[in-house]
């Protein structure tokens with residue numbers, strides 16, 4: 064497969080006179096793809112029912128004539144102001160019940176049926192017009208579902224749809240009462256119409272109620288997306304993508320991804336390190352102009368799974384962004400490194416965001432490949448270099464990894480609903496396990512939680528999966544490799560109750576969690592052989608073989624054959640201590656990667672990515688600062 068580059072472009076923001084020159088420069092730079100359209104609703108339909116496709120016809124034609132291929136975005140993340148006059152109830156309400164108003168973007172509630180009808184209308188009009196246009200080679204639905212915290216809405220529309228959803232799931236209020244344990248605090252309902260949304264309660268709502276709402280809200284995103292996909296497919300054979308985000312778990316991306324052809328994600332490494340990722344001050348300083356060495360790779364592997372093998376970067380940071388607490392300039396080389404790392408993880412395309420920096424509105428301070436005066440910005444030359452390298456290089460095929468980590472969105476909701484300790488973040492738990500595997504130089508696959516067949520893997524990690532699916536439990540029972548499950552895995556039923564027999568209740572493993580405790584971050588639980596648990600530890604009973612113990616005598620790691628259970632949250636060094644022998648016993652070759660250097664094998668090629676600001680010597684190679692080496 065030929066791996067390609069692209070860019071995000073907003074023809075509606077520029078004088079038509081510059082389009083041809085822009086297109087010429089994009090093609091000369093070596094770009095293949097141009098994503099357009101995703102925020103242009105007021106230009107497509109300035110007045111209700113009055114369409115203006117002329118400019119979009121011409122923009123697509125100009126890009127196509129330059130040899131570029133268009134990814135056409137549906138504009139449903141930015142409904143025009145007139146629509147709000149027509150449907151004042153289309154807005155989402157926040158947890159306090161306040162409307163999330165007009166004047167930026169994503170001002171809609173996924174549950175608003177009138178808004179869905181408007182979306183169906185504009186998407187149908189676009190699909191009819193451009194579905195067979197040879198220059199439109201892919202579609203994007205909406206833009207970044209969940210961005211700006213927009214999945215959960217406490218609107219009357221959401222309430223109405225939630226009640227319907229509950230009625231379908233539980234069939235009777237009595238069944239719902241039983242499933243949720245509503246006898247506790249006399250919370251029983253006599254009718255689905257009595258059930259509210261789980262906000263504005265006096266103290267915490269029933270966690271089963273919250274979890275039902277989270278599942279519902281996720282289904283609403285999937286349903287909203289499916290509506291668009293079904294329309295597009297009726298008129299077009301081009302593949303359909305959505306651009307997901309980093310460290311966003313508010314909806315089940317596997318469920319949305321099942322309806323799409325390509326999982327794309329938007330990679331802003333410096334913004335993420337500054338804004339999102341839990342990290343020490345020293346770590347943030349060290350990687351401030353490069354980004355976290357594992358954060359991008361984690362999402363590449365996650366979205367490869369969400370896309371069932373097909374995935375892109377739809378937006379790649381090209382310079383400082385505007386939205387993080389601090390917005391440093393990437394080190395020279397990073398715009399190239401990030402692209403190559405994506406290709407090494409199997410990206411079909413990497414598109415930079417955006418072509419030219421906007422001189423107006425919210426993102427004036429966000430860099431593009433061009434400055435506002437159209438002079439090339441620093442990332443321009445790096446993109447050009449990548450384009451040249453791609454043309455010269457044989458393909459880098461993705462190989463199946465020996466090691467896999469299960470990722471489950473539902474578990475993120477579960478532990479947000481009932482953290483039990485302030486630091487219990489599901490994303491963080493999985494990410495730290497992933498990072499520990501990368502520090503051992505390994506390729507990793509991320510797997511969905513309903514994986515029914517683990518054959519081919521040697522080591523599979525299942526950290527923190529709240530409710531392990533029958534499929535996964537069956538796959539583990541049949542698995543001949545090493546499994547490392549826990550902490551906190553399989554400790555809730557599908558209705559968010561405590562299961563009896565007690566967790567983890569794994570095939571063949573005689574071990575029960577009889578007590579859990581959460582601890583402040585400065586109170587570790589030391590292990591007997593060195594290392595420690597942080598945040599969370601469990602006390603086990605049962606006859607399973609003890610592999611590691613805590614200094615206070617409780618088991619830290621137990622096993623029966625290849626099935627292992629981990630009874631706490633290891634710190635970074637302890638993850639390494641636990642994982643190394645498991646890898647070695649399976650014949651998985653490990654190395655100690657230097658702190659800022661990572662490797663990935665693809666198609667017989669080993670790539671080294673140096674996230675440090677200094678050159679790093681490793682295995683007979685010196686990788687330049689912010690540089691890539693392959694061979």
Ligand code: GAL
Nearest residue numbers: 206207210329331384416429
């Ligand atoms: C993304 C979004 C883009 C742009 C970009 C700025 O989240 O999809 O439209 O806002 O961030 O970094």
